[in-house]
Amino acid sequence: MTEVSTAAPLVAPWRFFPAEVARLHRLSPSFLRVTFTGAELDTFADPGYDQRIKLVFPLPEHGFRHLPDGPDWYPRWRALPDELRNPFRTYTTRAVRREAREVDVDIVLHEAGGAFGPHGPAARWALAARPGDQIVIVGPDHAYPGDHGGREFQPALADRLLLLAGDETAVPAIAAIVERLPETARGEVLLEVPHPEDVLDLPAPPGVAVSWLPRSGAPHGSRLVPAVRAAAERLTLAGGTPPICPTGAAADDGADPDEELWEVPVGLSNGRHYVWLAGEAGVIRTLRRHLVRERGLDRESVAFMGYWRLGRADDGV
Numbered sequence: 001m002t003e004v005s006t007a008a009p010l011v012a013p014w015r016f017f018p019a020e021v022a023r024l025h026r027l028s029p030s031f032l033r034v035t036f037t038g039a040e041l042d043t044f045a046d047p048g049y050d051q052r053i054k055l056v057f058p059l060p061e062h063g064f065r066h067l068p069d070g071p072d073w074y075p076r077w078r079a080l081p082d083e084l085r086n087p088f089r090t091y092t093t094r095a096v097r098r099e100a101r102e103v104d105v106d107i108v109l110h111e112a113g114g115a116f117g118p119h120g121p122a123a124r125w126a127l128a129a130r131p132g133d134q135i136v137i138v139g140p141d142h143a144y145p146g147d148h149g150g151r152e153f154q155p156a157l158a159d160r161l162l163l164l165a166g167d168e169t170a171v172p173a174i175a176a177i178v179e180r181l182p183e184t185a186r187g188e189v190l191l192e193v194p195h196p197e198d199v200l201d202l203p204a205p206p207g208v209a210v211s212w213l214p215r216s217g218a219p220h221g222s223r224l225v226p227a228v229r230a231a232a233e234r235l236t237l238a239g240g241t242p243p244i245c246p247t248g249a250a251a252d253d254g255a256d257p258d259e260e261l262w263e264v265p266v267g268l269s270n271g272r273h274y275v276w277l278a279g280e281a282g283v284i285r286t287l288r289r290h291l292v293r294e295r296g297l298d299r300e301s302v303a304f305m306g307y308w309r310l311g312r313a314d315d316g317v
């Protein structure tokens with residue numbers, strides 16, 4: 001007798017979406033909005049908030065000819081020689097319009113080069129991008145019924161006193177979070193950007209104060225760090241729980257500064273705050289030390305995410 005399987009077809013949460021540049025919109029000196037289109041983008045999921053994706057860039061000589069596909073693509077990709085391995089970088093979906101088969105990604109045209117070392121593949125690609133250019137997006141599949149993963153903001157905590165802070169690489173994620181907050185949300189948003197002209201339109205609920213902090217040539221974090229410290233003070237004074245550090249040692253950082261910094265709450269803790277911080281890893285590590293070690297903020301109420309590292313290429317996936 002033929003065996004008939006009643007199991008649902010297996011759909012992976014993520015998959016490769018071939019796409020091309022439909023439009024480019026220079027939002028400001030540092031932000032380039034790239035609108036991608038592709039025949040399969042009508043099945044691209046939109047969990048929203050800080051949903052991350054991977055962009056896969058073509059190799060100058062080989063395009064995507066050697067990019068492996070299928071469930072075992074990762075070990076096969078790792079096994080390729082450097083010159084045949086397409087580079088991946090992590091980005092945020094700024095908007096998804098499934099019916100139009102479009103995905104927007106805001107790419108920072110960052111100031112690598114000179115003292116910061118050479119541009120990476122993402123910045124190089126973005127600086128030269130033209131409509132019609134091919135790319136591959138590794139993104140969440142709408143056909144997958146469960147949680148895709150890759151989103152760290154917890155909407156269930158949005159009724160707490162919020163502090164959302166980051167540098168220019170976190171602006172797309174913070175903007176996508178803020179536009180989904182309930183009208184009753186309360187808190188502060190702090191955004192450090194390279195130039196005064198990088199201040200974008202960011203409508204927020206009336207109880208959420210948005211501050212843009214242009215660096216204007218000052219070092220990374222020089223505006224964000226003092227602003228987060230001051231906001232932490234204000235939010236505590238505004239009725240939050242005073243910092244309590246049960247064991248100084250437990251709250252100590254003690255981490256290797258070369259280690260990746262990615263620390264997000266795993267469950268829904270008790271508490272009156274919810275802090276979401278992302279940006280250059282050294283800056284976020286400084287903020288972590290202040291908030292956790294010096295102020296005793298409960299780590300279960302804070303997401304600390306190193307989005308990139310000064311002087312270091314992000315060469316993994």
Ligand SMILES: Cc1cc2nc3c(=O)[nH]c(=O)nc-3n(C[C@H](O)[C@H](O)[C@H](O)COP(=O)(O)OP(=O)(O)OC[C@H]3O[C@@H](n4cnc5c(N)ncnc54)[C@H](O)[C@@H]3O)c2cc1C
Binds near residue numbers: 052092
């Ligand atoms: C979850 C997540 C979401 C992200 N979302 C976005 C997003 O929506 N938009 C966005 O623009 N970025 C985003 N980033 C950051 C982005 O992945 C990095 O900036 C990435 O390193 C850029 O790749 P690259 O090829 O240009 O540079 P790399 O090859 O990684 O690095 C080359 C050199 O450039 C430097 N560099 C890298 N990024 C910057 C920068 N921003 N400013 C100055 N120097 C830099 C490095 O320190 C290194 O010296 C996100 C990162 C994560 C982890």
